[in-house]
Amino acid sequence: MPIIDVENLSKKYPLPDDKSKSFFAVDGISLKIEKGEIFGILGPNGAGKTTTLEMLEGLVDIDGGTAYIDGIDVNANPYAVKKIIGVQLQANEYFDSSSLDELLTLFGALYECDIDVSDLLNKVDLLEKANAKPSQLSGGQKQRFSIACALVNDPKVLFLDEPTTGLDPQAKRNLWDLVLELNKAGKTIVLTTHNMEESESLCQRIAIMDHGKIVAEGTPQNLILKHAPEPPVAPIHGNIEDVFLTLTGHALRD
Amino acid sequence: MFSNVQLHLAKVFLKIFLRDRQSIFFSLFFPIIFMTVFSFASGGGQDPINVGIVNNSTSPVATDFTQLLIDNPIFNVTVGEESRLREELVEGDQTMVLILPESFDEQSDGVELKLLVDAAQVQQLGLIMPVLEQTLISMEREFRNIEPMFTLAIEDVQARSQRYLDFLLPGLVAFTLMQLSIAGSGFNIVEYRRKGILKRLFVTPIQPRDFIASIVMARMTIILIQLSVLIAFAVLILDVSIVGNFASFYFIVILGTFIFLCLGFCLGSIAKTQQAVIAVGNLVIFPQIFLSGVFYPIESMPEWIQPIAFVLPLSFISTGMREIANNGASLLTIAPSLIGITVWLVLSFILATRLFVWKEVAN
Numbered sequence: 001m002p003i004i005d006v007e008n009l010s011k012k013y014p015l016p017d018d019k020s021k022s023f024f025a026v027d028g029i030s031l032k033i034e035k036g037e038i039f040g041i042l043g044p045n046g047a048g049k050t051t052t053l054e055m056l057e058g059l060v061d062i063d064g065g066t067a068y069i070d071g072i073d074v075n076a077n078p079y080a081v082k083k084i085i086g087v088q089l090q091a092n093e094y095f096d097s098s099s100l101d102e103l104l105t106l107f108g109a110l111y112e113c114d115i116d117v118s119d120l121l122n123k124v125d126l127l128e129k130a131n132a133k134p135s136q137l138s139g140g141q142k143q144r145f146s147i148a149c150a151l152v153n154d155p156k157v158l159f160l161d162e163p164t165t166g167l168d169p170q171a172k173r174n175l176w177d178l179v180l181e182l183n184k185a186g187k188t189i190v191l192t193t194h195n196m197e198e199s200e201s202l203c204q205r206i207a208i209m210d211h212g213k214i215v216a217e218g219t220p221q222n223l224i225l226k227h228a229p230e231p232p233v234a235p236i237h238g239n240i241e242d243v244f245l246t247l248t249g250h251a252l253r254d
Numbered sequence: 255m256f257s258n259v260q261l262h263l264a265k266v267f268l269k270i271f272l273r274d275r276q277s278i279f280f281s282l283f284f285p286i287i288f289m290t291v292f293s294f295a296s297g298g299g300q301d302p303i304n305v306g307i308v309n310n311s312t313s314p315v316a317t318d319f320t321q322l323l324i325d326n327p328i329f330n331v332t333v334g335e336e337s338r339l340r341e342e343l344v345e346g347d348q349t350m351v352l353i354l355p356e357s358f359d360e361q362s363d364g365v366e367l368k369l370l371v372d373a374a375q376v377q378q379l380g381l382i383m384p385v386l387e388q389t390l391i392s393m394e395r396e397f398r399n400i401e402p403m404f405t406l407a408i409e410d411v412q413a414r415s416q417r418y419l420d421f422l423l424p425g426l427v428a429f430t431l432m433q434l435s436i437a438g439s440g441f442n443i444v445e446y447r448r449k450g451i452l453k454r455l456f457v458t459p460i461q462p463r464d465f466i467a468s469i470v471m472a473r474m475t476i477i478l479i480q481l482s483v484l485i486a487f488a489v490l491i492l493d494v495s496i497v498g499n500f501a502s503f504y505f506i507v508i509l510g511t512f513i514f515l516c517l518g519f520c521l522g523s524i525a526k527t528q529q530a531v532i533a534v535g536n537l538v539i540f541p542q543i544f545l546s547g548v549f550y551p552i553e554s555m556p557e558w559i560q561p562i563a564f565v566l567p568l569s570f571i572s573t574g575m576r577e578i579a580n581n582g583a584s585l586l587t588i589a590p591s592l593i594g595i596t597v598w599l600v601l602s603f604i605l606a607t608r609l610f611v612w613k614e615v616a617n
Binding site: 057058059060061079080082083085087089091092093094095097098102105106107109110111112149153 | 258259262263265266267269270273274449450451453454455456457458459460461613
């Protein structure tokens, strides 16, 4: 049984310039994510990646379809789902005046579980920063700290929303290593990205989204075989970026 | 009453809030400065009134009369030419100028003393005129050797002196607790939303009521410490007296803080931006500053506005606290205020939990 089972999921929002009309930010998508997978959701800005995650996390209402995480209906039982998932959001600001150590204790209290702060910080390689404030961290350290916060409840599924956006190559690779390590330790990880290299080297399966729909889904290799252009004789040619651009077009997005 | 999660969370939030020492310190700045200034202003008693005298008479009576005014501590007398004193009056250096006519002597009967005043100072004049008239009458009696028919012996039935500062303290404490509470919950909520912190908290399994309860407890602790500093300063340094029971006084403080923390949550839930919350916050704060008997009694306000003023939450709180602090009332005797406070307590708590919906507040 897949650990995440999404059927026909959709979300409607009013149009920004005409409130009386609405559009589908997520338009009837279906997904099955297996336990132990790293699953990537790719798409240009506004494709509906974040909205999809937010529906699964219980942050926004589900307007249509169903979503089950570990057999729990997200719509009917959001608080039960929140207990078994870990979430990293795009915005990762915290209380400015508190240290990492205090913030992790706070998250422990929020989940009503006893935590080993040093162990968590050690996992994300921030042990020596225990007394630092979030504002004193670099971009990569901030993202790693966000992941530490998401690990507080030892979740079954980890949702990462654009975890490497804005990071330099070193920090990016460092974060990939962390994600792989967590995956090896048994965590199912769902991440969104518009970094092709990331999806290719990190994810076992990916889904490409555009205009609220999934336009392709599969392992990176299969997608390349199926969608990458010229030349057809070579078994694997081009890369996921070619696949992405073929599927979503070259037009600029905001 | 409180669950373990709430207590634990409250403890963690308390530690986080206590980190922000600067704002904890500076929010006490205003009330302390305010009280200190008032204590100096009211400490020196009444300033003497500047009076100019133009003596156009050469009679010894006029000279004696002038001397009497000079000797009177209520007045600060300048004798001089009319033209110069008029100028000083216009410039505000004199409060009034008294002109003694030539015909002012022993035989004078119903002679007219001319008093030049500046209408701009008419407020002050209302207070001064009776004093001046009283002085003139007693002088007249002295001159003519008339025994007064009666004198007034004033006895203070409250049997203790009350300064304006004693009146001010409960009001100021009430005012400060309102400010601190609304800022502590409402303004913070909006700030947390802007930074995405609320959203982050929302993806954890914390229930809104646990979140509200823990924030209220943590903030309350800090506000009680702040108010204690303010009260200690007033009592120990400025010698303000709290006549009634200290525990009852604090009881009202705690209830009041709870009300305004809840109302703050309502504001934070309604207003989506920092500007909006300040605007809406002022809408709640300002009328109460003026109408709730913080700086002067509600009874001194226009009749028509009193019924509205009386039902404001801050009115119940400041009235209750003042009754205890100034008149030594017990919790039983301030039952009307307590009932009002309880109604607001229930109302604000229900409103806060209704309006604070994670999905809407966080996004």
